[in-house]
Amino acid sequence: MITSKLDLWHHALELSSALIALRRELHEHPELSHEESETASRVTRELQRLDIPYRAGLGGHGIIAELKGAKPGPIIALRADMDALPIQEETEIDFPSKRPGIMHACGHDAHTAMLVGAAALLSACKEQLHGTVRLLFQPAEEVNAGAAAMIRDGALDGVSEIYGLHNLPTLPAGMAATRYGALMGSVDRIEISLEGKGGHGAIPDQSVDPIVCASAIIQSLQSIISREVSPFEPVVVTIGSIHAGEANNVIPHYCRMTGTVRTFHPDVQAKLPDRIERIVQRIAEGYRCEATLYYIRQTPVLMNHDEQVKAVEAVIDDMLGSHSRATAQPTLAGEDFSIYLKDVPGCFFWLGSGPIENAEQAYGLHHPKYWLNEDCLTYGASLLADIARSRLAQLAGGGQ
Structure with a gap:
């Protein structure tokens, strides 16, 4: 005992x-x-x-x-x-x-x-x-x-x-x-689907390239960290997977990405879905793509x-x-x-x-x-x- x-x-x-x-x-x-x-x-x-x-x-x-x-x-x-x-x-x-x-x-x-x-x-x-x-x-x-x-x-x-x-x-x-x-930190998951217009890689003007759009979105998402959140509030937005196309000379019709969003303050976490949605949709519009964002809250x-x-x-x-x-x-x-x-x-x-x-x-x-x-x-x-x-x-x- x-x-x-x-x-x-x-x-x-x-x-x-x-x-x-x-x-x-x-x-x-x-x-x-x-x-x-x-x-x-x-x-x-x-x-x-x-x-x-x-x-x-x-x-x-x-x-x-x-x-x-x-x-x-x-x-x-x-x-x-x-x-x-x-x-x-x-x-x-x-x-x-x-x-x-x-x-x-x-x-x-x-x-x-x-x-x-x-x-x-x-x-x-x-x-x-x-x-x-x-x-x-x-x-x-x-x-x-x-x-x-x-x-x-x-x-x-x-x-x-x-x-x-x-x-x-x-x-x-x-x-x-x-x-x-x-x-x-909090843990959220993002899933982004982009629809462009597939075509021959040698004739890009006849297509709408979702891969180029995806690269612009990935870069722009980092502006949330550098320009929209206080430097005293840690935030991470990471795209961990990107899938598009099968052939080296074909512009694909679709591109799909997944990522993780981490924060250290509940108020910051609450504001991020709208900010990410805005960036994804505006960038996609500029690149003539259709975009869908799924923001999945996982843990606080x-x-x-x-x-x-x-x-x-x-x-x-x-x-x-x-x-x-x-x-x-x-x-x-x-x-x-x-x-x-x-x-x-x-x-x-x-x-x-x-x-x-x-x-x-x-x-x-x-x-x-x-x-x-x-x-x-x-x-x-x-x-x-x-x-x-x-x-x-x-x-x-x-x-x-």
Whole structure:
């Protein structure tokens, strides 16, 4: 039985080898977004072993488990994502992905193992828990669909606060980083279709070239960043794909582009659809093309809540020492944990997963050679468990 922070940490150390084994098993068998059935099945076996009730098949392949303490109190949610990426692994580890073209290049295998570890730690101290810990094993984070789907299936019903983390290979294992307010950017998708008039590449005057129009639109979209948004408000508009034509001597009839739009302020995000629509339509008109813009909102800015950040910092300082806590730098990378934070107060933070000596030389997230220092598994499981334990006590008036 766990009765103190020291007991919790010692128990976490005892779980270390099991968490590493689980993470490696998941790493060898990655699954893409919306396909996480085997991963979910593996998690449910762990929950059954721990005798924690759960519901599976939520939000796709998501799982909601509930660990009820012996004492009355609120509900605190902890979340981990489970999906992998369409990346061919290039690491030299002994347990690489066994599925060609699919890799856990973002460490969601580690996040899943950490939450299983937190569940084991909390099970060992449930007699002292003032309320309920809801464990959210979420699918489809990489395509910004899982959080919303989980919410529709009741993930936040009755929840007072929610917490989550993401590993960061450029931060050494044994450290964590927090930030008040905006931590990660919004994520929106744009799809632009251009219709011109196809023809022979040697006779362009008899055609309407959608490729030339597309190139003008791509260049002009950057004027939003340089001339329509304050330099103190970060914005990124990136066209990531462009498809037109099949032959080198043919002007195609159609051109299609997709891109991503990132901001760091909700007000800026709200104004961008109209600005992008104006540029696309006016440029297309000037090049005699017909244009259609689909602006797809995906995730809002990830905004942490002050009280919950302060609570996380207290746990980090108490467990790892204040010298092991850094201030997180803002990033325009997105995270659909932001959708949970729109409805419920909480905190999302970075957990160091890099080498102890020189984390700056680590391969970053989504890289085919991404590598994770497995020492972070124990830290992540312990921090998540103690955040939930301590916040339940505080909210229920039970102190620490």
